[in-house]
Amino acid sequence: MRIDIVSLFPEFVAQCAAFGVVGRAVERGLLSVHGFNPRDYAEGNYRRVDDRPFGGGPGMVMLIDPLRASLRAAREAAPGPARVVYMSPQGAPLTQAKVRELAGRERLILLCGRYEGIDERLIRAEVDEEISIGDYVLSGGELAAAVIVDAVARLREGVLGDAESAVQDSFEDGLLDCPHYTRPVEHDLGTVPEVLMSGNHAEIAKWRRMQSLGRTWQRRPDLLDEAALSKADRKLLEAYRAALEA
Numbered sequence: 725m726r727i728d729i730v731s732l733f734p735e736f737v738a739q740c741a742a743f744g745v746v747g748r749a750v751e752r753g754l755l756s757v758h759g760f761n762p763r764d765y766a767e768g769n770y771r772r773v774d775d776r777p778f779g780g781g782p783g784m785v786m787l788i789d790p791l792r793a794s795l796r797a798a799r800e801a802a803p804g805p806a807r808v809v810y811m812s813p814q815g816a817p818l819t820q821a822k823v824r825e826l827a828g829r830e831r832l833i834l835l836c837g838r839y840e841g842i843d844e845r846l847i848r849a850e851v852d853e854e855i856s857i858g859d860y861v862l863s864g865g866e867l868a869a870a871v872i873v874d875a876v877a878r879l880r881e882g883v884l885g886d887a888e889s890a891v892q893d894s895f896e897d898g899l900l901d902c903p904h905y906t907r908p909v910e911h912d913l914g915t916v917p918e919v920l921m922s923g924n925h926a927e928i929a930k931w932r933r934m935q936s937l938g939r940t941w942q943r944r945p946d947l948l949d950e951a952a953l954s955k956a957d958r959k960l961l962e963a964y965r966a967a968l969e970a
């Protein structure tokens with residue numbers, strides 16, 4: 725998979741692909757991340773990349789032509805179609821389903837705006853979709869692009885070993901994750917739930933599912949569509965609630 729980053733600070737995002745599982749995936753050639761800086765394509769001796777907004781108001785807007793030239797350079801740097809994603813607060817909220825969809829592609833171009841954003845004509849002409857990582861404003865789209873790189877990379881085949889498998893990820897099945905424990909069993913911070921040491925894998929799976937359902941119900945009821953729960957899940961959630969009242 726190839727991900728091109730169009731940004732005034734491309735090394736910022738490339739660094740985010742230099743560590744951990746994503747860094748190893750890059751070393752192993754499962755993924756490559758390349759930066760394109762609009763300033764390298766800006767005309768004139770000031771190499772302008774932004775200018776004042778028509779209609780007045782604070783801030784600056786990124787110019788069309790340096791962005792369009794850097795996008796063209798990114799497209800031409802490798803074969804095959806690329807999905808152009810613009811990171812902005814006006815984008816569709818990023819979800820794990822969207823991450824899975826993006827991870828299925830061979831090429832992505834992530835467009836990072838600075839200042840107040842980019843000229844709308846460039847968005848209309850070149851951007852396939854706008855994505856937001858949350859309802860807040862950052863000084864640039866680079867952190868949002870880094871989030872996409874990380875979330876997408878870890879879903880690519882071969883990136884996570886069995887030890888870190890993304891299969892049981894929370895949000896993979898639309899629920900929050902269950903609690904996790906490791907050594908020691910006895911600790912002044914408490915002990916480990918008995919069931920996890922029982923060796924009874926069916927019971928352990930049930931307990932974990934119940935915890936995921938219960939936590940989702942308690943912390944993110946918006947994620948829990950109780951109607952869509954299986955009978956078994958509804959029973960587990962009932963057991964979780966009953967245990968709270970006990």
Ligand SMILES: CN(C)c1cccc(CNc2ccc(C(N)=O)cn2)c1
Nearest residue numbers: 811812837841856857861862864865
């Ligand atoms: C209108 N405006 C300030 C603006 C418009 C476009 C880009 C940027 C760059 N900053 C970003 C980018 C993305 C996100 C996000 N939530 O994904 C937050 N901030 C700012």
